[in-house]
Amino acid sequence: MSKRRQDGRSQETSGQSRQQGKYVLRLFITGASPNSSRAITNLKNICEANIPGDYSLEIIDVYQSRDIAEAEGLIALPMLVKKYPLPERRMIGDMSNTKKVLSGLGLEF
Amino acid sequence: MTSKKDKPLSRSTLAKTPTGIIGLDELTGGGIPAGRPTLVCGDPGCGKTLLSLEFIVRGATQYNEPGVFIAFEEKSEELAMNVASLGFDLEQLQRDGLLKIDHIHIERSEIEETGEYDLEGLFIRLDHAIKSIGAKRVVLDTIENLFSGLSNQFILRSELRRLFQWLKEKKVTAIITGEKGNGLLTRQGLEEYVSDCVILLEHRVSNKISTRFLRVVKYRGSVHGTNEYPFLIDSDGISVLPVTSLLLAHDVSSQRVSSGIPALDDMLGGQGFFKGSSILVSGTAGTGKTSIAAYFADQTCQRKERCAYFAFEESPQQIVRNMKSIGIDLNAHVNKGLLQFHASRPTLFGLEMHLVSMYKIIKKFKPQTVILDPITNLITVGSVSEVKSMLIRLIDFLQAEQITVMFTALTLNSVVSEQTDEGVSSLVDAWLLVRDIESNGERNRGMYIMKSRGMKHSNQVREFIIRDFGLDLMDVFLGADGVLTGSAREAEQLKIQAGHVLRDFAVGRKDKEIERKRTVLEAKIASLKEEFESITDALNKSYVEEDLRNEVIEKNRATITDIRNNKNTITDKKKKGR
Numbered sequence: 022m023s024k025r026r027q028d029g030r031s032q033e034t035s036g037q038s039r040q041q042g043k044y045v046l047r048l049f050i051t052g053a054s055p056n057s058s059r060a061i062t063n064l065k066n067i068c069e070a071n072i073p074g075d076y077s078l079e080i081i082d083v084y085q086s087r088d089i090a091e092a093e094g095l096i097a098l099p100m101l102v103k104k105y106p107l108p109e110r111r112m113i114g115d116m117s118n119t120k121k122v123l124s125g126l127g128l129e130f
Numbered sequence: 131m132t133s134k135k136d137k138p139l140s141r142s143t144l145a146k147t148p149t150g151i152i153g154l155d156e157l158t159g160g161g162i163p164a165g166r167p168t169l170v171c172g173d174p175g176c177g178k179t180l181l182s183l184e185f186i187v188r189g190a191t192q193y194n195e196p197g198v199f200i201a202f203e204e205k206s207e208e209l210a211m212n213v214a215s216l217g218f219d220l221e222q223l224q225r226d227g228l229l230k231i232d233h234i235h236i237e238r239s240e241i242e243e244t245g246e247y248d249l250e251g252l253f254i255r256l257d258h259a260i261k262s263i264g265a266k267r268v269v270l271d272t273i274e275n276l277f278s279g280l281s282n283q284f285i286l287r288s289e290l291r292r293l294f295q296w297l298k299e300k301k302v303t304a305i306i307t308g309e310k311g312n313g314l315l316t317r318q319g320l321e322e323y324v325s326d327c328v329i330l331l332e333h334r335v336s337n338k339i340s341t342r343f344l345r346v347v348k349y350r351g352s353v354h355g356t357n358e359y360p361f362l363i364d365s366d367g368i369s370v371l372p373v374t375s376l377l378l379a380h381d382v383s384s385q386r387v388s389s390g391i392p393a394l395d396d397m398l399g400g401q402g403f404f405k406g407s408s409i410l411v412s413g414t415a416g417t418g419k420t421s422i423a424a425y426f427a428d429q430t431c432q433r434k435e436r437c438a439y440f441a442f443e444e445s446p447q448q449i450v451r452n453m454k455s456i457g458i459d460l461n462a463h464v465n466k467g468l469l470q471f472h473a474s475r476p477t478l479f480g481l482e483m484h485l486v487s488m489y490k491i492i493k494k495f496k497p498q499t500v501i502l503d504p505i506t507n508l509i510t511v512g513s514v515s516e517v518k519s520m521l522i523r524l525i526d527f528l529q530a531e532q533i534t535v536m537f538t539a540l541t542l543n544s545v546v547s548e549q550t551d552e553g554v555s556s557l558v559d560a561w562l563l564v565r566d567i568e569s570n571g572e573r574n575r576g577m578y579i580m581k582s583r584g585m586k587h588s589n590q591v592r593e594f595i596i597r598d599f600g601l602d603l604m605d606v607f608l609g610a611d612g613v614l615t616g617s618a619r620e621a622e623q624l625k626i627q628a629g630h631v632l633r634d635f636a637v638g639r640k641d642k643e644i645e646r647k648r649t650v651l652e653a654k655i656a657s658l659k660e661e662f663e664s665i666t667d668a669l670n671k672s673y674v675e676e677d678l679r680n681e682v683i684e685k686n687r688a689t690i691t692d693i694r695n696n697k698n699t700i701t702d703k704k705k706k707g708r
Binding site: 110 | 236247249
């Protein structure tokens with residue numbers, strides 16, 4: 022798992038190519054804050070456990086590209102955006118509530 | 131904690147940022163605390179958003195301080211539309227880099243909370259917005275909306291505390307708005323975090339007339355007006371009326387201005403009123419109060435000074451027409467722009483609004499003279515004490531501006547010591563009382579000066595006469611029967627005139643008699659003279675005759691002598707010739 026923080030973004034595709042990934046996720050974080058690191062870890066664990074190889078995750082450090090905050094309407098961070106499949110869903114927090122994350126991802130109801 | 135450490139440093143000189151809102155800066159002694167957050171709270175629709183937006187716009191346009199407006203409620207375009215009628219061009223300001231509007235919208239249904247989070251996104255956006263235009267001013271309107279979008283109160287509260295601290299560190303002057311809550315200034319108790327300056331806006335309806343009020347609840351480290359001040363939202367934005375100046379220390383002028391009625395000036399030590407003083411003309415109905423006011427207005431305009439005439443009873447056209455009948459043409463002054471009429475029904479809006487609108491008109495028109503005709507009608511929209519307090523504030527303001535003001539007031543009955551005049555008689559510098567004097571089946575007007583501070587003034591009652599060509603004052607007649615006015619005075623004057631004629635006649639007759647006696651005497655003297663002359667003549671005649679006789683005798687004698695001698699001579703000659 023490599024993280025490329027230079028451009029503020031890092032893409033992690035696991036296993037299969039991106040096109041085939043069913044879930045398109047974007048996680049907005051703020052540097053290395055405790056909430057951010059927890060969110061990354063928690064989210065990855067959830068994804069690996071539930072949709073291994075079936076997702077693409079983009080992690081965006083808002084500190085690195087501040088314009089994006091307004092463009093994306095960010096307030097509370099960290100925030101996860103499920104771009105695909107539709108409907109788009111937004112989740113905030115450190116992803117510690119697995120049940121809610123799964124429900125947000127549409128994996129559990 | 132940090133704020134407490136900051137305090138001693140800033141206590142000596144609390145820097146203030148002018149809001150640019152009319153009246154608010156006077157009220158707070160210069161504006162809101164610079165570099166600190168100020169809380170503006172109030173019920174919905176009382177003007178919080180407008181106040182904060184005006185703060186930003188004035189900052190950008192007047193003080194060259196760019197501002198960031200974080201809107202939690204309205205979108206940028208909506209805001210722009212809402213304030214376009216006030217002449218604020220938000221789009222242009224944004225293009226000029228003086229304003230940045232960021233709309234923050236949180237929909238609870240769209241967001242799932244999955245654990246711990248913070249509001250770093252808001253901080254980043256705010257920071258980015260501030261840096262992008264070098265903002266000095268920030269508005270968060272209404273930050274409490276976060277509470278409806280996010281559910282974790284603990285996080286929100288600690289984040290807000292952090293936010294206000296952060297704003298202080300950024301040294302931006304911020305306004306945070308909040309809705310008034312139950313028993314609290316704001317629903318979420320924001321006043322707990324923002325404790326330097328709290329401004330409360332209220333919207334109240336009393337007597338079916340709605341008025342907005344502003345009150346500075348708290349202002350740490352600064353003197354401020356603590357009362358409720360009415361404010362007005364109109365085409366120029368917000369105007370707060372710091373209706374009572376905190377001090378009683380305005381400059382005074384010893385310059386005098388004429389009342390327009392020479393006889394009245396005479397009563398006032400010959401020169402009229404003091405410039406910048408307040409004059410009350412009170413009287414019963416139909417005693418000519420408006421006429422006096424119109425004369426004063428006319429006089430002001432003739433000096434090429436400006437006059438603002440606030441009419442609460444008659445329309446401008448009515449006043450102009452009526453005053454033509456006593457020989458003044460106010461319309462000419464209106465056309466020249468020296469005279470402005472502002473007629474409004476007292477019930478149009480609340481007392482305070484009247485005051486604010488007058489205040490604004492005066493600020494704009496800068497008249498030297500202001501006339502309120504009549505103040506009595508204002509009673510319909512407020513109690514006596516309210517009217518009084520309003521007039522105190524108005525007088526205060528006018529005196530500070532060195533504007534002479536004339537009020538007219540209707541007294542309901544003619545008891546002299548009566549104090550109905552909205553209780554302002556103690557406030558005014560000069561008080562003219564016009565009253566009816568009823569006697570001999572007719573009604574006449576009497577005028578006297580109840581008081582006139584700082585100048586010699588007549589203690590006499592004068593009869594006040596309105597004629598086709600104007601107003602005049604006459605000395606009333608103090609006869610044996612008491613004070614006489616009107617036709618009784620004229621009758622007395624005629625009586626005295628008749629007396630004069632009779633006396634003149636009597637004197638004339640005596641003169642003639644003397645003249646005649648003199649003629650007789652002179653005639654006598656002449657005849658005596660004649661007599662004397664004839665005696666003298668007779669005497670002279672005898673002298674002359676005697677002289678003549680003597681002469682003749684002498685001559686004869688000489689001739690005879692000659693003759694005798696000649697006889698001898700002739701004979702001698704004859705002898706010789708032979």
